[in-house]
Amino acid sequence: MRIHTIAKSSIYALAVALISSTAITAQQADLNKKIDTATMVLPAKSMQREMTVVGDSELYCAGFVQSSPMSTSTEIVGAENEKDQHVYFQGDYLYINAGSANGVNEGDMYSVVRPRGDVNTDWTNKNDLGFFVQEVGAVEVHRVMSDVSVVKVKTSCSSLLLGDLLQPIPSRKSPMFEYRGAFDRFSSPSGKASGWIFMARDNAEVLGVNQIVYVDLGAEDGVSVGDVLTVFRPLGTGNVFPDVKKETLDNKEDGYESNRYEGGHFSNQAARKKGSEGNGAVVTTENAKSRRPSTLRRVVGEVMILNVKERTSTAIVLRNSSEIHTGDRVEVK
Numbered sequence: 001m002r003i004h005t006i007a008k009s010s011i012y013a014l015a016v017a018l019i020s021s022t023a024i025t026a027q028q029a030d031l032n033k034k035i036d037t038a039t040m041v042l043p044a045k046s047m048q049r050e051m052t053v054v055g056d057s058e059l060y061c062a063g064f065v066q067s068s069p070m071s072t073s074t075e076i077v078g079a080e081n082e083k084d085q086h087v088y089f090q091g092d093y094l095y096i097n098a099g100s101a102n103g104v105n106e107g108d109m110y111s112v113v114r115p116r117g118d119v120n121t122d123w124t125n126k127n128d129l130g131f132f133v134q135e136v137g138a139v140e141v142h143r144v145m146s147d148v149s150v151v152k153v154k155t156s157c158s159s160l161l162l163g164d165l166l167q168p169i170p171s172r173k174s175p176m177f178e179y180r181g182a183f184d185r186f187s188s189p190s191g192k193a194s195g196w197i198f199m200a201r202d203n204a205e206v207l208g209v210n211q212i213v214y215v216d217l218g219a220e221d222g223v224s225v226g227d228v229l230t231v232f233r234p235l236g237t238g239n240v241f242p243d244v245k246k247e248t249l250d251n252k253e254d255g256y257e258s259n260r261y262e263g264g265h266f267s268n269q270a271a272r273k274k275g276s277e278g279n280g281a282v283v284t285t286e287n288a289k290s291r292r293p294s295t296l297r298r299v300v301g302e303v304m305i306l307n308v309k310e311r312t313s314t315a316i317v318l319r320n321s322s323e324i325h326t327g328d329r330v331e332v333k
Contacts (some may be wrong), residue, residue, distance in 0.1 A: 054305060064309055065133070066130050067129065078094065086162075087161060087280070088156075091152045099144055106141050108141040109154070110166040112163070113134065113167055123199075131314055141168070183321060186299065187299055195218075197303075197313075197327065199215060211316070213315050217332070219310055227304070229315065231329040232299045235298050236298075271284065299321070300322050
C-alpha cells in the first residue's frame with residue numbers, strides 16, 4: 001500500500017514538473033519573439049540631452065574688438081588688501097567709485113573689462129577695426145555706500161587691476177552643438193562674406209581646437225552668433241618655413257649614365273622638358289603653377305562666431321586639419 005502511494009506521488013510530481021517546464025519554455029519562446037520583433041525607441045527630441053558649443057569661460061572671458069566708445073565712468077579704485085598685493089583674483093574685495101547715488105544696489109553683478117588699445121594689422125581690408133577689450137572677470141556688489149561700493153570678485157579670467165572698468169554683464173548664449181558630418185578639406189568657395197583672422201587671444205599665432213580668434217567680419221557684414229566660417233589660405237602659402245623653390249634634381253651634372261652604355265645626360269629625378277618631343281627647356285615649379293586657376297586654396301579648419309561687434313567678431317576654433325595661422329582667410333559657409 002505504501003509503495004503504491006509513493007508511486008502515485010512520484011507520478012504526480014513528474015506531471016507537475018512537466019507542466020511547469022512546458023510553461024517556462026512557452027514563456028521563454030514568447031520572450032524571444034518579443035526581443036526579435038522589438039523596435040528601439042529613442043527619446044523624444046525634447047528629452048535628448050543638448051550640448052552647448054562653449055561654456056561660460058569662452059563666452060565671457062574671450063574679449064572682443066569694438067569700434068564704438070565705451071563708458072569709463074565706473075572703475076576699480078581700491079582694494080581691501082592693496083597694501084600687500086597689486087593684482088586681484090576670485091574672492092578678493094575691491095572698491096569701485098559708484099554707490100547708491102549712482103543707482104548701485106547690493107547683489108548687482110558687473111563685468112570687469114580692460115581696454116588694451118587700437119588694433120593695427122595687415123590682415124584686413126578695413127581701415128579701422130577698433131580697439132581690443134580684454135574681459136578679465138566679474139564682480140558682485142557686497143556693500144553699498146553713497147559714492148563708493150565694496151565688490152567681491154566672483155570670477156577672474158585673468159588678474160584684476162586697479163583702474164579696470166566695470167560694465168553691465170552682457171547677455172550671451174552659446175550656440176548649440178549640431179553634427180555637421182566629416183570635415184571637408186576640399187570644399188568649394190561659398191561666395192558669401194569673407195575676411196581674415198587678424199588676431200588671436202593671448203597673441204597666439206599658431207592655433208588649434210578651442211582657441212579664441214578675432215575675425216574682421218562683424219554686424220556690418222551680416223554675420224551672426226552661431227555662424228560657421230571656413231578657414232583657408234591660397235594654395236602654397238602660409239608655411240612657417242621658407243618656400244621650397246625646387247623639388248627636383250636637374251641634369252646639369254653628368255654621372256647618372258653608365259660609362260659603357262652611355263645614353264642621354266639626364267637624371268631620372270629631373271623635371272619635365274618642354275615640347276612634344278621633350279627637347280625644350282626644363283619646366284620649373286613656377287612654370288607649372290602659372291597654369292592653374294588662382295582660386296585654388298587649402299582648407300585648414302572651421303571657426304564659429306560667439307560674439308558680434310560692429311566691424312569684427314570673436315570666434316572659437318571648432319576643428320582643424322592642420323595648424324591655423326593668424327592671417328588665414330575665413331568665409332561664411
